[in-house]
Amino acid sequence: MPFNVVEDASTGSDSDYSSTWISWFLSSKGNEYFCEVDEDFILDRFNLTGLNNEVANYSQALDLITDSLDEDIQDELRGSLDVQARLLYGLIHARWIVTARGLQKMLEKYKRADFGRCPRVLCASQPLLPVGLTDIPYEKSVKLYCGRCEDLYSPKSSRHGSIDGAYFGTTFPHLLFLVYPTLLPSKDPETSMHVTGKETNTLGDSRNRRRLREEPEAVTEGGGEGISTASVAMKAERYRPRIYGFQINEIAKLQRWQEAVRDRQIARLEALEEKNP
Amino acid sequence: MSSRQASVSDPRPPEDEEHIDGAGEGDEVMEEVEMQEEGYTSSTPTSTLTWISWFCSLPGHEYFCEVTEDFIEDDFNLTGLNTMVPFWKEAMEMVLDVEPEDEDTSKIPDVSIVESSAEMLYGLVHQRYILTRAGLQAMVSQVSFSTTSSVPFHIHVHFFYLDGTSANPLNFPSQLLFYQQAEKYESGVFGSCPRVYCVGCNVVPCGRVDIPGNDTVKLYCPNCNDIYVPPSSRFQGVDGAFFGTTFPHLFFQTYREWAPAPFWKALTTGGSPLSPRSPGTQPAPRQPTFVNPNQHGGQKRAAGYVYVPRIYGFKVSERAKSGPRMQWVRLRPESPEELDMVDWRGRWINEEDEYDDDEEEEEEDRQMEDFDPVGFV
Numbered sequence: 001m002p003f004n005v006v007e008d009a010s011t012g013s014d015s016d017y018s019s020t021w022i023s024w025f026l027s028s029k030g031n032e033y034f035c036e037v038d039e040d041f042i043l044d045r046f047n048l049t050g051l052n053n054e055v056a057n058y059s060q061a062l063d064l065i066t067d068s069l070d071e072d073i074q075d076e077l078r079g080s081l082d083v084q085a086r087l088l089y090g091l092i093h094a095r096w097i098v099t100a101r102g103l104q105k106m107l108e109k110y111k112r113a114d115f116g117r118c119p120r121v122l123c124a125s126q127p128l129l130p131v132g133l134t135d136i137p138y139e140k141s142v143k144l145y146c147g148r149c150e151d152l153y154s155p156k157s158s159r160h161g162s163i164d165g166a167y168f169g170t171t172f173p174h175l176l177f178l179v180y181p182t183l184l185p186s187k188d189p190e191t192s193m194h195v196t197g198k199e200t201n202t203l204g205d206s207r208n209r210r211r212l213r214e215e216p217e218a219v220t221e222g223g224g225e226g227i228s229t230a231s232v233a234m235k236a237e238r239y240r241p242r243i244y245g246f247q248i249n250e251i252a253k254l255q256r257w258q259e260a261v262r263d264r265q266i267a268r269l270e271a272l273e274e275k276n277p
Numbered sequence: 278m279s280s281r282q283a284s285v286s287d288p289r290p291p292e293d294e295e296h297i298d299g300a301g302e303g304d305e306v307m308e309e310v311e312m313q314e315e316g317y318t319s320s321t322p323t324s325t326l327t328w329i330s331w332f333c334s335l336p337g338h339e340y341f342c343e344v345t346e347d348f349i350e351d352d353f354n355l356t357g358l359n360t361m362v363p364f365w366k367e368a369m370e371m372v373l374d375v376e377p378e379d380e381d382t383s384k385i386p387d388v389s390i391v392e393s394s395a396e397m398l399y400g401l402v403h404q405r406y407i408l409t410r411a412g413l414q415a416m417v418s419q420v421s422f423s424t425t426s427s428v429p430f431h432i433h434v435h436f437f438y439l440d441g442t443s444a445n446p447l448n449f450p451s452q453l454l455f456y457q458q459a460e461k462y463e464s465g466v467f468g469s470c471p472r473v474y475c476v477g478c479n480v481v482p483c484g485r486v487d488i489p490g491n492d493t494v495k496l497y498c499p500n501c502n503d504i505y506v507p508p509s510s511r512f513q514g515v516d517g518a519f520f521g522t523t524f525p526h527l528f529f530q531t532y533r534e535w536a537p538a539p540f541w542k543a544l545t546t547g548g549s550p551l552s553p554r555s556p557g558t559q560p561a562p563r564q565p566t567f568v569n570p571n572q573h574g575g576q577k578r579a580a581g582y583v584y585v586p587r588i589y590g591f592k593v594s595e596r597a598k599s600g601p602r603m604q605w606v607r608l609r610p611e612s613p614e615e616l617d618m619v620d621w622r623g624r625w626i627n628e629e630d631e632y633d634d635d636e637e638e639e640e641e642d643r644q645m646e647d648f649d650p651v652g653f654v
Binding site: 119120121122133143145148149150151152153154156170171173174175177178181184187227228229232233236238239241242243244245248249250251253254255256257258259260261262263264265268269272 | 471472473474485495497502503504505506508522523525526527530539571573574575584586587588589590593595596597598599600601602603604605606607608609610615616618619621623624625
């Protein structure tokens with residue numbers, strides 16, 4: 001295709017030969033969070049319902065993504081078209097990653113820890129998943145969700161910190177764990193999904209150990225029926241601030257309250273499990 | 278849309294983000310610098326630069342403050358350290374820039390051994406120094422909490438430290454040095470909490486153990502009471518014991534106005550959680566001044582939002598296997614009185630009265646509900 005020849009010449013520094021716009025986009029720096037959207041998904045107009053209102057020059061942007069853009073337009077429109085094509089690809093991406101195949105592709109990236117690892121020390125470098133705070137473009141940048149502490153973190157690098165969160169959507173990580181419950185990370189900081197050679201944890205809280213009920217679920221895909229997650233929170237360890245070895249009144253009090261809230265939730269969930277085993 | 282304006286911007290203060298990112302991005306570059314510095318180590322630092330200020334200016338040593346020489350010279354402050362540091366005398370001489378008295382260097386096999394001893398010595402003294410009044414003050418001056426007092430002092434000197442090469446604070450009068458360090462913190466030397474709903478709360482360095490050689494330096498966030506791995510890999514060579522387990526907490530005990538209170542109530546204004554209420558520090562003018570009835574407690578309004586996972590706009594139920602299990606870690610009660618409803622063993626007082634399933638659920642809903650008015654559209 002003539003267009004690609006031009007594209008390659010203009011980005012001559014790229015070492016890897018990019019055959020399509022999508023693979024060029026995915027290989028450019030800062031786009032590491034994105035996965036490849038299948039061409040059939042893009043070509044099915046049903047999947048793109050409503051996006052023509054979000055993207056200016058929608059049809060040309062779509063042509064650019066699918067490498068079917070006419071040669072002659074490209075000079076005058078190129079700059080703005082590229083922006084629109086990225087927006088369009090991002091919005092399609094948000095829809096794609098909540099499909100079965102999209103989830104699988106993101107799962108591979110998750111297993112490679114392409115989205116980075118949780119900065120929380122007691123999460124033992126748990127791989128993260130991208131998430132948006134809103135599904136509307138141009139509002140919030142992408143955040144990273146940790147399945148272990150169930151909290152959100154900002155990406156370390158500004159390259160990723162400037163990606164629109166709507167390109168991943170608010171649903172994705174939660175749907176992933178809903179679909180693959182066996183992949184739910186253990187809350188125990190000593191078990192790490194990936195071999196990372198972590199230092200042993202010295203902040204062990206013996207109170208938590210006492211109430212452990214279940215061993216960390218072996219990560220076997222597909223067999224997620226029997227697992228119970230009612231009391232997993234007991235395994236989670238937490239940092240306890242200390243001055244010369246002594247806990248601090250106000251913080252310790254807050255932590256006791258938080259743990260009482262946790263225990264109440266566990267009691268609630270266990271009662272529920274007994275009712276409907 | 279203009280009313281939404283507030284929610285559009287990112288929660289973290291742009292300056293902070295830039296600096297942290299700068300640190301993250303610059304990793305490779307910084308490491309190269311470090312390599313050069315490493316080779317440099319063997320030669321004595323130039324005459325205008327003391328060993329201490331040279332040490333504190335090395336890449337990866339941005340968290341250190343300069344320990345005063347009289348603190349090191351007072352033997353009482355060093356009690357017990359001589360058993361932990363080999364080549365004690367030589368290390369002391371190096372740290373204090375004292376010319377060796379006798380030229381008998383034959384018993385020292387390699388100058389690099391003395392250097393690592395000096396580093397260990399300085400680190401251990403540093404751990405003690407930052408717990409003193411002067412040391413806390415020195416670290417405070419690195420911690421700007423963007424309150425009014427530090428605002429006039431935004432002199433543009435932080436790059437001195439960030440490039441790690443040209444810092445020579447001793448050329449400046451000590452007053453100026455103080456302001457430099459204030460700027461140093463503000464420019465993100467300690468950085469801010471990576472957790473989104475801590476809204477850029479400033480963090481301080483800490484260790485997980487006080488014995489050297491166990492773990493690297495971590496960052497403590499007073500808002501979520503949790504510890505984080507520094508964003509840049511150049512801190513992975515810095516021993517956490519050189520900051521110690523006590524420092525962050527003594528720090529926030531000493532400066533209560535910067536410690537977030539343990540309770541939190543959503544503002545009724547219905548603003549988005551990420552509206553830039555500034556980096557969680559200054560209350561916006563319309564808010565009443567924040568007071569913690571416990572005068573020994575944290576005196577800053579906390580950033581208390583807790584993330585609620587949603588699928589297609591619906592909250593994930595806790596009844597789902599993948600439902601939320603960890604929100605308690607970040608949760609705060611709405612009022613300080615609620616904290617007293619749990620006894621010292623961590624049990625609810627008057628469980629029967631309190632524990633009412635429906636009420637509880639309703640309560641939690643209320644607490645978490647109104648913070649994402651944007652939701653799913």
